[in-house]
Amino acid sequence: MIDLRAARNDPETYRAAIARKGAADAFDALLAADERWRALVPRIDELRSRTKTKGKPSPEQLAELQGVKEELRAAEEELAAAEAARDDALAQVPNPPHESVPDGETEDDAVELRRVGEPPELAEPREHTEIGRFDMERAARLSGSRFGYVIGDSALLAFALYRAALDHLHRHGFAPVLPPVLVREEAMYGTGFFPTERANIYALPEDDLYLTGTSEVALAGLHMGEILDGAELPLRYAGFSTNFRREAGAAGKDTRGMFRVHQFNKVEMFVFTRPEESWAEHERLLELEEAFLRSLELPYRVVNVAAGDLGAPAAKKYDIEAWFPSQARYREVTSCSNTTDFQARRLGVRYREGGGPQTVHTLNGTMVTDRALLALLENFGGEVPDALRAYGAPERVTR
């Protein structure tokens, strides 16, 4: 959620920025709802203060108190309604994009920052399923469409990737984490995946638990409600987990191979920083992602995602797209966002350094997913980059 008080004090700036995400109306609705709520507060406070007695009330006081009680009950109902309306409005307002974010609505409006590496010249590009060993037919029999077995050399290569990614991050001060992947509804709301992403999340109604689509949920939730010591910031975590996504709304999209499946593995970065350091940290996350892809020798490009294409929490997002020969184009393999205080505010993660508590900034980014495995296979036809051999990958992937 945005900083309502700050928005109130400087509505013009906020409105203009939020308009770039197409949510100016939601912002206006929020200010109106806030106004209505604030108008009610003083009266409630005044009534409540009248209910406070020093000791046992006298009979005549008692009569008056009973009157106040009725008045207060009605007023509190009104306030609760106004508060709910305000909170609903607040939930609709996205994080304002950073000034360096390009205008635009869609993927096509992203600004390409650079291309690194050369796509290989392949006479007949083969799909990853033809190079590595993936059994999607049997997986379908077992689990349905969009599932796959990863077997043999391909699995060894995958493990090498995860471990190399984890080591890379560990060397750069990230604490490796094996997080829970089953979480409560509150965790989903707290991290902002509910209500917006609800359709994409697997639920276990029997136990009131949900399968996370990214370890971001567990990593962001790690310090929920805490006041951190400023001296320990930034806190950097590298989570490894299997992720589950229903891919609702993706019917008919990326149906070939393992590119878009319901279950995949990911090493994710998550950072809690001081606000004044978050933009430098964002660049740092991008550089970590790029350094890793360079070590894998994968051709890629970096894009700065357009304002209207950002999710609600992100103030800025870089996507890295690797070259996929079978598709003859660059496709997203990582993404890193600065969510500034938007997510932290909702999570109640603050820090203290000197004066009173302040809201931290949070950032998240992908280090590696199984998609990188697919890109490796397709670009190198089964050859394995040196960097991964040290991590137990076979010299060459065979089926």
Place this chain on the structure above:
RNA sequence: GGAGGGGUGGCAGAGCGGUCGAAUGCGGCGGUCUCGAAAACCGUUAUCCGUCUUAACGGCGGAUCGAGGGUUCAAAUCCCUCCCCCUCCGCCA
């Protein structure tokens, strides 16, 4: 899965339905003392919301004692539901 115990401030730990945002201890911060430090002593030490001002580490009012609901003029204290933690038994990786 069965039986029992408990959730209070950074931590530990009191708390008769009103005078409790909460005793006490520890820890933290400031000070006295000291060449310095320790000890001792004094003071201070939660968060959030609204509002006023010279808008400030300030004043005033309100909220918060796991969460939510209820009883009452009044709830940390009573009742209900849920969540979490601990102990014992069973089962299992």
